[in-house]
Amino acid sequence: MHRVGYVLGHGFQVMALASQAVFEFANLAAGEPFYVVDNGSLEGGEVCASIGMRVTTRPLVTRSRADTWMVAGVIDPLASPVSQELLAFLRRVAPKARRIAGICTGGFVLAEAGLLDRRRATTHWAYAEQMQQRHPDIQVEADRIFILDGPFWTSAGMTAAIDMALGMVEKDLGADIARSVAHRLVMHHRRAGGQSQHSEMLELAPRSDRIQQALDYARRNLATRLGVEQLAEQANLSPRQFSRVFTAETGQSPARAIEALRLEAARVMVEHGRLPLEVIARETGFRDRRHLREVFQRGFGVAPQSMRRQSRVAE
Incomplete structure (x- = not known):
């Protein structure tokens, strides 16, 4: 059983939740419940997305564990300071997890925690330059769908999180399962991480x-x-x-x-x-x-x- 923990803060961008469908359909394609998905936040309880919808979450505590952590982004990471409590939590759980990912501007949270120093990373194209300026030790590659560097994954904006989640499924369960999931999600094809963000x-x-x-x-x-x-x-x-x-x-x-x-x-x-x-x-x-x-x-x-x-x- 592989536990996927989503880290949601108030004002998170709701498209982050779309990537959960990848893990749902991976279970169906695999014929067994390989993934278990939980939504978490620092305080627990209801968290309000940027569009106003509310999601029930479990509190993130010292003993919280996940094989994969998925940190959701916000509309404007420059106007949303990250709590020191969350940064400390991520630093604590990262060494124990198989992987930790920043969805869209969620990469800013990993960067603030110091987890991306001297690593390659990407984020939404509109904020890539600001990420590079704020974190010069990171090699920011603005024109990528997603990047994995060691245990750390980062994705571009919006739908790129689905491609990143499919990349995780391929790593965990193989290319055939990933293709089956993409087909069920009516995706034309799974975009490689190195593909451009622009069309x-x-x-x-x-x-x-x-x-x-x-x-x-x-x-x-x-x-x-x-x-x-x-x-x-x-x-x-x-x-x-x-x-x-x-x-x-x-x-x-x-x-x-x-x-x-x-x-x-x-x-x-x-x-x-x-x-x-x-x-x-x-x-x-x-x-x-x-x-x-x-x-x-x-x-x-x-x-x-x-x-x-x-x-x-x-x-």
């Missing part, structure tokens, strides 16, 4: 359905030629109209946006799998391995092989 599709965010339709077509057909003519046809516009509307709605030219989508798709394939770079280049629409490497170097500052190695370490 090119979200960054582009066109206003009209016709431009969105062209982008959806492009994402499904990256291996093919994607000129302005092909995209304009999907949007039912002339090439000249399409280029003008596309740039006005996304702030990018069609050519630059397509290259960014190709690069994002290639990065996922590099991080997640073992396909040769020649195959990745072909399937994502780059001319060849050399072209892929050039765009990778320009976009991420590292070669594809280096990113693949970093991703495997992060997982």
Whole structure:
């Protein structure tokens, strides 16, 4: 039996609780109750989330034990000082636990406790710079879904906690169980820890359905030629109209946006799998391995092989 203890403070961000579904469905996939999940707080009793809902918790006391501790974050960690009592509790229980995790800005709590010194960590992208400034001994990697360094795990914001919990399930019960859980949760795939927090599709965010339709077509057909003519046809516009509307709605030219989508798709394939770079280049629409490497170097500052190695370490 593996006990998972959630540490909740008043004003905690309610999305932290969504990750509990991962452990619930892991029990179902495993066919036995492997995980037991408890909610705890310093005082016990009802704790109010940032949205106003209340959760009943058990008091965190000296004898409290868990195999995995999950520390929930808050909306604004800079405006929410952490109690010294909680920091002392975490310092006391960390050496006895298998792992301890900071969900989203919960990483600030681990940092304040000194648990992340001289380690790699991440947090919500909006607060990564502040974490680095406040804790220069931590190697903050802002553009990561989650990171594990020894027994300490940290995740980016919101839904990234689900990916982190799936990573824990994979460590505990194996890849097959983790995939089964992801399928039950209707997740397209489990994101690797090294994957970026940002999505090119979200960054582009066109206003009209016709431009969105062209982008959806492009994402499904990256291996093919994607000129302005092909995209304009999907949007039912002339090439000249399409280029003008596309740039006005996304702030990018069609050519630059397509290259960014190709690069994002290639990065996922590099991080997640073992396909040769020649195959990745072909399937994502780059001319060849050399072209892929050039765009990778320009976009991420590292070669594809280096990113693949970093991703495997992060997982």
